[in-house]
Amino acid sequence: MFKKILIANRGEIACRVIRACREMKIATVAVFSDADADALHVRMSDEAFNIGAAPSSESYLRWEKIIDVAKQSGVEAIHPGYGFLSENAEFVREVAKAGITFIGPPPEAMEGLGGKMSARKIAIAAGVPVVPGTTEPLGSYDEAKEVAAAMGYPVMLKASAGGGGKGMRLVLDETELKSALENAQAEAKASFGDDNVYVEKAVIRPRHIEIQVFSDTHGNHVHLGERECSIQRRHQKVIEEAPSPINDENLREEMGAAAVKVAAAVNYVGAGTVEFLVSDLDRSFYFLEMNTRLQVEHPVTELVTGIDLVREQINVALGEKLSFTQDDIVLRGHAIECRVYAEDPENNFLPSPGTITRLRLPQGPGVRDDGGIYEGAEVSIFYDPMISKLSVYGRDRAEAIERMRRALREYEVGGIKTTLPFFREVLEDAEFISGELDTGFIPRFNERRRPEELDERTTDLAIIASAVAYQDSSTKTAAVSSQPTASRWATAGRLMAMNSRL
Secondary structure: OOOEEEEOOOHHHHHHHHHHHHHOOOEEEEEEOHHHOOOHHHHHOOEEEEOOOOOHHHOOOOHHHHHHHHHHHOOOEEEOOOOOOOOOHHHHHHHHHOOOEEOOOOHHHHHHHHOHHHHHHHHHHOOOOEOOEOOOOOOOHHHHHHHHHHHOOOEEEEEOOOOOOOOOEEEOOHHHHHHHHHHHHHHHHHHHOOOOEEEEEOOOOEEEEEEEEEEOOOOOEEEEEEEEEEEEEOOEEEEEEEOOOOOOHHHHHHHHHHHHHHHHHOOOOEEEEEEEEEEOOOOOEEEEEEEOOOOOOHHHHHHHHOOOHHHHHHHHHOOOOOOOOHHHOOOOOEEEEEEEEOEEHHHOOEEOOEEOOEEEOOOOOOEEEEEOOOOOOEEOOOOOOEEEEEEEEEOOHHHHHHHHHHHHHHOEEEOOOOOHHHHHHHOOOHHHHHOOOOOOHHHHHHHHHOOOOOOHHHHHHHHHHHHHHHHHHHHOHHHHHOOOOOOHHHHHHHHHHHHHHO
16 A cells, blocks of 8 residues: 555645545645645645645646655655646656656556547547547648538537637537637647647537546456536536436446447556537437546545545555446436536626635535635635535435535535525526436526516516515514524525515
């Protein structure tokens, strides 16, 4: 067993890895930037080292600094978390040169699957269905115009490198193509240092469903079922669940087998996720990409399988066989995760940095919060604004929804805007409850929830009602003060009901 591991990351995923290491009696080393000197992952670790200024390009992306700390602190392995250097093959090779174990796949698998175009080629060779599109980067606007016309609009432009929705543009017709191509290339260059872009046929109203795979160094490749990840903003997921409302045993096995083929094709090792677009009409599915790392949404898989994926990553990195076989994988119950972002959902989900002045976390049966914050912590402008992942487990989807509603009502974050109010509304939405999900869910949801403009008569009545209510409450202050005070949640519920009637 490793005696000491360095976590080359920050925030909630660093805290998650530290917790797994504590259970395994492994000492931990954290790294941090100037902006993260008081971060929770720094406080939780056994040792912590400053690696530079706040911008990630000067700290968390400087692999030479991280390897220097690893040598200085005497660690035997490095866990990359997700994001930052987690899919950087050069970093993996440098870690190996330093005589340190990288907890993740080999660099060759990372390179083969890291580029979306090369991953498409691997999937095609493995006999896995892919969305029709190019397998080489677009050389010019004229080429893009010709390819898109032959393919038929709408099409999707995608950056070959990276992920997280960067460098992606939906193009509905030729008039949008030139500016979309230029913007996609510019964003890809800024985000990944690579402006290569390819084109795919756009699948209309698809579900985004991914399969968790796990492999060891002994040639064992297993899938752990699917996650529904269709609820997205800016091509980034905000709510995930397992299993998917659309899946049945047959579709799960078909998609799982396809995902395992992709992993086996590159001799994969460790945790990985194969992502698919799935048609709601005929349940046909198409390979999208593979993420060669642990996913943000891994807790929902852990909840329905009972397997600690981080612990399994560490054991596989030690050279051990997987602790389970395909026959051992049984999905029990239902899990839902909400990514809690420091964002303003009423203002196009713009980041809302600042100091957390109040924090009350939900508790109780079936509730899990993977957080990287505390009361008084500063949410920085320099990094991804996700501050926590709230996950719940229920015996079925209906129970999980009820449990998530309750947990969201208990969750309080003061001092900054968060996505919590948005989630509270989504969990009450009829489309969500019925499982009618696709990647266009949020725009439709926002349209449904847009308040109708009140006519002049209704506005006057609302003002009169408010005035009467205020006068009535004023005359009864003495009597009310002797009665038990209603909770803020009860008051909030009444106000929401009044607003919905208006």
